[in-house]
Amino acid sequence: MAQTAVQLNQLNAARNLVLGDAALYPQIVNGILPIVGANSRMGGAEFMAETFSSPVLSAPLKEQLAPNVLQTIQDTLALPETDVAVLQGLVQTAASLYPLVFRHIVNHPGDNKSWETMTTIKEDILRKMDSFPCPVKICCVKFLQRVVQVQTPGLISDPRRPEQNETSLAIVPRTHPVLKISHLEAEASGLLDRLLGVFQEETCDALIVNATLNCLSPLVRTRQSIANKIINTVLEFFPTRHVRPPFTPTVRVNVKSMERTARALLVNIMKKNPNHPYVGKMQMYIERLMQSRLEEVDDASRKRAFPIEPTDGLDTAKRARLDALTPPLLKIPPLPPGPTSYDQLFTLTEDVGLSSFDVKQLPAELVMKITLPLLQHVNPSTLTQAVDAVRNRLETITKEQNLKRQQQQNATSLDDDDDYEPDYEPMDVAEGAEGEGITAPDQAAELQPDLVSLGPFVLPQPPPLSEEDAAEVGRSAVSRVFSMIHLTEPDPASTASGKNKTQQLGFSRLAGSTFNQDAWVVLLTRLATRAPAGLEASDKTGKGESAVGSRKTTISDSIRETLYRYILEDFRGRLNIGITWLNEEWYNDRIQMKAAAKQRDESEESDEEPVVALHYDYWATRLLDGFLPYLDSKDIKVLVRFLSETPEITIPITQRIASLARDPERVNLCVQALMYLIMFRPPARDMCLDTLEDVYNTYEESRPAAGKVLSKWRPQAIQAPEPVSNGTSAQQADTQAAVPQEPST
Numbered sequence: 001m002a003q004t005a006v007q008l009n010q011l012n013a014a015r016n017l018v019l020g021d022a023a024l025y026p027q028i029v030n031g032i033l034p035i036v037g038a039n040s041r042m043g044g045a046e047f048m049a050e051t052f053s054s055p056v057l058s059a060p061l062k063e064q065l066a067p068n069v070l071q072t073i074q075d076t077l078a079l080p081e082t083d084v085a086v087l088q089g090l091v092q093t094a095a096s097l098y099p100l101v102f103r104h105i106v107n108h109p110g111d112n113k114s115w116e117t118m119t120t121i122k123e124d125i126l127r128k129m130d131s132f133p134c135p136v137k138i139c140c141v142k143f144l145q146r147v148v149q150v151q152t153p154g155l156i157s158d159p160r161r162p163e164q165n166e167t168s169l170a171i172v173p174r175t176h177p178v179l180k181i182s183h184l185e186a187e188a189s190g191l192l193d194r195l196l197g198v199f200q201e202e203t204c205d206a207l208i209v210n211a212t213l214n215c216l217s218p219l220v221r222t223r224q225s226i227a228n229k230i231i232n233t234v235l236e237f238f239p240t241r242h243v244r245p246p247f248t249p250t251v252r253v254n255v256k257s258m259e260r261t262a263r264a265l266l267v268n269i270m271k272k273n274p275n276h277p278y279v280g281k282m283q284m285y286i287e288r289l290m291q292s293r294l295e296e297v298d299d300a301s302r303k304r305a306f307p308i309e310p311t312d313g314l315d316t317a318k319r320a321r322l323d324a325l326t327p328p329l330l331k332i333p334p335l336p337p338g339p340t341s342y343d344q345l346f347t348l349t350e351d352v353g354l355s356s357f358d359v360k361q362l363p364a365e366l367v368m369k370i371t372l373p374l375l376q377h378v379n380p381s382t383l384t385q386a387v388d389a390v391r392n393r394l395e396t397i398t399k400e401q402n403l404k405r406q407q408q409q410n411a412t413s414l415d416d417d418d419d420y421e422p423d424y425e426p427m428d429v430a431e432g433a434e435g436e437g438i439t440a441p442d443q444a445a446e447l448q449p450d451l452v453s454l455g456p457f458v459l460p461q462p463p464p465l466s467e468e469d470a471a472e473v474g475r476s477a478v479s480r481v482f483s484m485i486h487l488t489e490p491d492p493a494s495t496a497s498g499k500n501k502t503q504q505l506g507f508s509r510l511a512g513s514t515f516n517q518d519a520w521v522v523l524l525t526r527l528a529t530r531a532p533a534g535l536e537a538s539d540k541t542g543k544g545e546s547a548v549g550s551r552k553t554t555i556s557d558s559i560r561e562t563l564y565r566y567i568l569e570d571f572r573g574r575l576n577i578g579i580t581w582l583n584e585e586w587y588n589d590r591i592q593m594k595a596a597a598k599q600r601d602e603s604e605e606s607d608e609e610p611v612v613a614l615h616y617d618y619w620a621t622r623l624l625d626g627f628l629p630y631l632d633s634k635d636i637k638v639l640v641r642f643l644s645e646t647p648e649i650t651i652p653i654t655q656r657i658a659s660l661a662r663d664p665e666r667v668n669l670c671v672q673a674l675m676y677l678i679m680f681r682p683p684a685r686d687m688c689l690d691t692l693e694d695v696y697n698t699y700e701e702s703r704p705a706a707g708k709v710l711s712k713w714r715p716q717a718i719q720a721p722e723p724v725s726n727g728t729s730a731q732q733a734d735t736q737a738a739v740p741q742e743p744s745t
Contacts, residue, residue: 011043015050022056029065033072045076045089052096059100066100069093070117077124084133091139094121095146099167102150102179109177122147126191138211144195145215151188152223166222192226199237203244206254213261220269231269231278234262235285240292259289290366330385340397348386474555478527482562484520518580525581528559529588529615560619564626571627572638578623579645585616586647621652628656633665639673649677649684654691661699670695671705678713685713693717 014028029051032044048069052062077090101118105111129140154168165171169188172179198204198212216234220227239258243251266282276282333350347355359367465473567578589612596612624642631639643649643657654677660670674695677688693714696706710717 008043011047015047018051022054025051025054025057026061026065030068033068044072045086045093048073049089049092049096052093052100062096063100063104066097066104067111067114069097070101070114070121073097074117074121074124077121084135087132087136088139091125091136091143094125095139095143098122098143098146099150103167103171105178106172106176112178115178134205134207137208141195141208141211141215144191145219148188148192148195148226149219149223151184151191152219152226153185154222155224168223192229196230196233199233202242204239204242206239206258209239209258210261213258213265217265217268221272228278231266231282234265235278235281237262238289238292263289290363330382330389332385332389335393335397340393345393345397346390348389471555475558478524478555478559478562481520481524481527482566485517485524485566521577521580522584524559524563525584528556528563528581529584560615564619564623567623568626571630572635575638575642579642582616582620582623583645583647585619589614589616616648617650617652620646620648620650621656624653624656628660631660631666631669633669636669636672639669640676643673643677644680649681649687651687654684654687658691658695661695661702664701667699667702668705671702671709675709678709689714689717 011032014032018025018028032047051057052066052069073090073093076086098118101114105115125140125143129137132140150167151169153170154166156165156170158164169181169184172181172184174181195212195215198208213234216230220230239255239262243255263286266286269276270279270282330348331350332348335344349355563577563581567574567581571578592612592614639657643653646653654674657670657673660666660673671692674688674692678685678692681688689710692706692709695702696710696717707718
């Protein structure tokens with residue numbers, strides 16, 4: 001016993017260590033395996049289950065630790081164990097280990113021993129599953145779900161990154177020496193039938209059924225090959241058919257829980273996929289579950305109802321006298337004192353349980369189905385008495401409110417007439433008190449105990465922030481604002497039509513006018529451009545130095561860098577954010593240049609010239625350099641949209657477009673982009689024609705497409721082309737495109 005207590009203490013200490021630092025998991029797991037024996041199986045099983053289900057421990061480390069734990073689990077399962085907690089921990093650990101061991105065998109085919117041990121554990125669990133207690137059976141259901149999910153083909157999200165794909169039969173090579181795809185798939189089909197067999201039994205356990213329904217949702221969502229089979233099986237399951245009388249309250253609760261879990265599963269499937277082909281069947285199934293419950297309520301109400309006519313053989317005269325009897329008078333309780341609510345106004349019963357029942361808990365359809373039949377059997381005289389009682393209450397409350405309103409108006413008019421209010425002077429009161437013999441303040445002070453007089457409390461001033469602290473606070477504020485972009489969704493109106501049709505927005509719009517993604521983007525771009533306007537010029541730079549490179553990194557620069565990275569993560573979907581940002585940069589540059597020119601004119605005699613930090617050219621070319629390598633020949637719409645909505649086309653931008661011609665597959669993309677600028681942006685036409693002429697003379701693959709454009713806009717370039725070496729021009733274009741342009745000063 002002492003040794004067992006010591007080992008349990010060691011396990012608790014190990015658990016506390018890994019909860020404090022997840023990096024200690026590999027050392028702790030390998031260290032406690034020798035002490036997880038017959039005397040400490042319970043603590044060891046719980047620790048293993050927590051370890052391999054912990055989200056803190058990464059999947060590669062779990063996969064590395066999995067082969068070391070398999071033999072211990074196999075030896076513990078082989079023991080004649082009767083402790084439910086130990087069996088639960090072992091089955092949960094096996095459920096977490098199975099996908100890890102499967103991926104390990106896929107990547108390391110030579111490790112046959114680990115796969116044989118995992119297969120032995122799986123067979124042992126499946127063989128003893130029916131004899132396990134109910135809590136362990138629930139864990140076995142989860143184990144079956146994991147095995148079926150792993151041994152069924154799944155979707156491959158990215159073939160180039162196999163380590164990020166989901167563990168399924170799709171990642172197993174066809175020529176794998178250990179894993180046979182056909183055998184594993186057949187086994188998964190049989191285990192799925194065993195998992196769904198609980199819905200076809202004559203009598204079923206509500207706990208096992210609910211556990212199975214909860215485990216089916218991941219299979220339906222991730223495994224399309226077996227989703228329809230699972231849904232069809234659930235649609236054929238009706239809990240009321242799998243219970244036997246007598247219908248005790250426990251049986252009714254079990255049926256209700258199974259119906260609620262099945263309904264939640266189908267509603268979740270319809271929310272995830274509204275266009276599912278079985279949506280109609282699932283809605284009919286849910287309505288049928290509701291109808292069966294309503295029929296049960298109606299049957300119960302019929303059993304408790306009074307007979308319409310006497311059944312004891314009364315004569316005709318007796319029946320006539322019964323019909324002639326007047327209905328009893330309805331007892332109306334008085335209203336409680338104080339303000340009256342609508343609930344109290346229409347409450348005509350003294351039953352506390354009935355008056356405290358919240359009707360909002362019932363669905364509207366159910367209330368209508370119950371209310372309409374009840375109204376047909378209500379006595380007209382009783383209904384008239386109830387309506388008259390509510391009417392009398394309402395009239396009484398209205399009269400009282402009118403009377404109070406008149407009294408308040410009268411009191412207000414009297415207060416308006418009395419304009420004189422004497423000032424209160426405490427000294428007069430003290431003098432009168434001395435004259436009338438009341439205890440003077442001096443005597444009162446002698447009678448009272450000594451009190452310490454407290455002065456006004458003032459909070460100390462906070463210490464001044466250093467530059468590093470202020471920068472850190474600014475970065476944290478920017479990160480919080482950026483998190484709102486991820487939480488909000490883009491405006492559906494702007495997404496569908498490219499702009500909001502109901503409101504014309506421009507540079508002067510309020511950034512916080514809406515709470516969608518566009519509002520947060522405008523707020524960020526204006527924090528980066530307009531907020532530091534005029535402050536960046538304080539760092540003087542000489543001629544030939546960069547205004548951005550010589551300054552320290554500011555909050556605006558960090559916002560720009562974060563925006564740049566955020567756009568490049570998905571430049572096709574976030575291109576509108578980049579266009580908004582560049583428009584704000586260009587607008588801010590022009591405002592700053594205008595202000596600098598005005599300042600220069602006012603101080604012509606001063607030797608110092610105002611320094612203006614320009615950002616548009618630098619970030620436009622950098623953003624273009626960021627996504628140009630990822631464009632293909634089908635992305636002409638993306639490139640044309642960027643060039644069409646960019647506020648200004650410069651020579652560095654046209655040089656970046658010309659660099660696309662180095663790739664023979666993207667020559668047409670380059671020529672089409674330049675042709676669009678030539679046709680629809682006249683201020684940049686000559687610049688783009690010069691660039692297109694250079695592309696025509698440098699790259700032979702571009703001559704068929706570029707020649708058609710030049711023949712219309714600059715035919716003299718085709719008639720007398722200049723002999724230019726292909727290698728030299730290409731090298732110059734590479735050099736110009738590779739060197740990013742710093743912002744001008």
